[in-house]
Structure formats: C-alpha cells, structure tokens
C-alpha cells in the first residue's frame with residue numbers, strides 16, 4: 001500500500017493552527033496561480049517606486065515623460081472646448097487654465113515680479129529667454145490676455161497638443177525657410193494691430209540651458225518695429241537648482257519670473273533693429289545674472 005504523504009502532520013495540527021495558516025496558505029496558492037502578466041505587474045509595482053527614489057535619472061525620465069504625456073492628455077480636454085470658438089486667440093485662456101496646476105504637481109514655486117510692466121492696453125511683443133519646455137509653466141503663470149506665442153512648425157504636429165495650439169491661434173513658423181518665417185511674422189504685425197493681439201517670442205530661437213542667453217534672432221524686434229508697438233522683456237531665472245537636462249536632474253524648486261519695463265519702438269525703423277535687439281538682450285542678461293546670483297527665496301522685494 002503506498003504511504004500517505006504527511007498524514008500525521010495534518011492529523012497532529014490543532015484546528016486553530018490550521019485556521020491561522022490558511023490565509024497564508026491561500027495567499028501562497030493564490031500567488032502561484034498568478035499569470036506571467038500579473039507577476040510582471042506585481043514586480044513593476046514594487047520596482048517602480050524603488051527605482052524612482054533610488055535613481056536620479058529614472059526620476060528625471062519619469063517626470064519628463066509624465067510632463068509631456070499630461071500635456072497631451074490635457075489637450076484632449078482642451079480641444080473640444082476650444083473647437084466651439086474655432087481658431088481664436090481667446091482659446092489661449094483655456095490652455096492657460098488647463099496648464100496652471102502643473103507647477104503644483106511638480107512642486108515648482110513661481111514668483112513673479114514686475115506685474116505693473118504689463119499694464120499696457122495696446123498690443124506689445126513679449127520676448128523671453130528659453131531654457132526648456134518647462135518655460136511653459138512660467139509663461140502660463142503670466143500670459144497676458146490675447147497673447148499668442150510664436151512656435152516652431154514641428155509643434156503643430158505634436159498630436160493633440162499641436163491641434164490645441166492651432167486652435168488657440170499659436171503662430172507657427174518654419175525655421176528652415178527664413179523667407180516663409182519672415183512673411184508669417186510680417187503678417188503677424190498686421191494682425192496684432194487689426195485684432196488687438198499680443199505676441200510672445202523666444203528670441204534665442206531655440207532652447208538654451210547654458211546658464212546665459214544665446215545671441216538674439218531679430219524677428220521679434222522687426223515685428224515690434226513694423227507694428228510700432230513696445231517690446232516687453234521677460235526673464236525666467238535659471239532652473240539649475242532644480243532642473244538640469246545634462247545631469248538628468250529634476251527636483252522641486254523655485255523660479256522667479258521678472259517682467260521688465262517695456263521698450264518703446266515708436267519712430268524706429270528696420271535700421272534700428274540691431275541696436276534695439278542688443279539693448280533688450282543687455283537688459284535681459286543683466287536681470288538674468290542678477291537673479292542667478294540671488295539665493296533661492298532671498299530675492300529683493302516687489303513681489304506680486
């Protein structure tokens with residue numbers, strides 16, 4: 001007769017022990033019944049937070065991926081709301097409203113100085129430094145009403161975000177075709193005056209995280225001179241304390257956005273553009289260096 005396996009052991013266990021062991025036993029049995037996919041999910045759920053806390057680079061990639069993914073998702077909500085009005089600069093308010101909370105998600109404190117410099121009723125051209133796609137947060141914090149950014153054409157093809165930008169009247173330029181870009185900006189000068197629109201330009205023309213300002217391209221200044229409207233410089237302080245693409249660093253932190261006094265262009269012609277661009281860049285560089293030398297949270301007053 002074949003020997004029974006563990007008969008005595010089971011027989012010898014008190015009913016209490018059996019009761020106590022059964023949840024554990026059922027958990028073990030349950031675990032063994034998990035499919036490969038379920039196992040992978042469990043491993044991911046355990047590994048993800050560990051890796052996230054342990055690896056600075058992993059955290060950086062996750063935060064950037066979520067940033068882009070979240071914007072693409074928010075755009076899905078924004079599109080039908082914007083579509084009601086059609087392509088309209090007023091839709092920029094919808095995008096602004098949608099994006100304002102992101103600074104809280106990322107623990108980025110934004111301090112704004114110089115609000116009074118935006119107290120101009122007429123159209124104007126805002127020029128600001130461009131460190132990263134995170135500039136969107138500072139931009140949305142202070143975006144004046146009826147103000148649209150000039151963006152590279154590639155952004156128009158960025159899925160839902162591209163469509164939302166188009167609906168909000170973002171002006172797209174083809175950086176590979178100077179003549180096309182110039183004619184779009186010349187058209188923008190007319191639209192600004194006819195439709196009371198403000199335009200936001202990143203005169204560096206590309207993202208720059210070098211800790212200084214690149215030489216300025218002159219399109220924004222030609223635009224302001226053509227429309228005879230003021231240029232209002234905006235400087236966002238360096239992100240280096242909380243964000244660095246090279247080091248794959250992305251923590252929480254503070255950014256100061258300074259709106260500088262407007263520079264008038266009445267009476268200027270295209271011959272004055274190089275001098276105007278240099279003067280504005282000088283003002284911005286000075287403000288940027290000053291802000292960079294301040295310790296976070298210890299800046300001078302005038303905070304709004």
Ligand SMILES: CCCCCCCCCCCCCC(=O)SCCNC(=O)CCNC(=O)[C@H](O)C(C)(C)COP(=O)(O)OP(=O)(O)OC[C@H]1O[C@@H](n2cnc3c(N)ncnc32)[C@H](O)[C@@H]1OP(=O)(O)O
Pocket residue numbers: 071074075078095098099130136149150151152155161164165170173175176177178181182185186201202203204205206217218219220222223
């Ligand atoms: C919920 C969903 C939300 C989604 C997110 C929403 C937010 C989206 C936010 C998006 C944010 C996205 C942010 C972004 O995407 S940033 C990237 C795109 N933006 C820019 O590039 C803007 C800055 N660029 C310029 O201003 C350039 O000058 C342009 C592009 C115009 C030409 O550049 P290019 O490199 O091809 O040529 P050049 O600069 O050597 O110029 C050549 C000559 O032409 C002269 N010239 C120039 N312009 C004019 C003019 N208007 N009238 C007459 N002349 C003009 C100029 O003085 C020069 O002559 P000279 O001086 O040498 O004699």
Ligand SMILES: CCCCCCCC/C=C\CCCCCCCC(=O)OC[C@@H](O)COP(=O)(O)O
Pocket residue numbers: 068069071072130132133134136152155157158159160161202205206207208
């Ligand atoms: C179905 C297609 C899916 C495409 C997915 C694309 C992923 C992008 C997702 C979301 C877009 C986020 C919007 C961020 C807006 C910030 C724009 C920006 O910072 O552009 C950089 C531009 O100023 C200068 O470009 P370069 O530095 O010259 O390069």
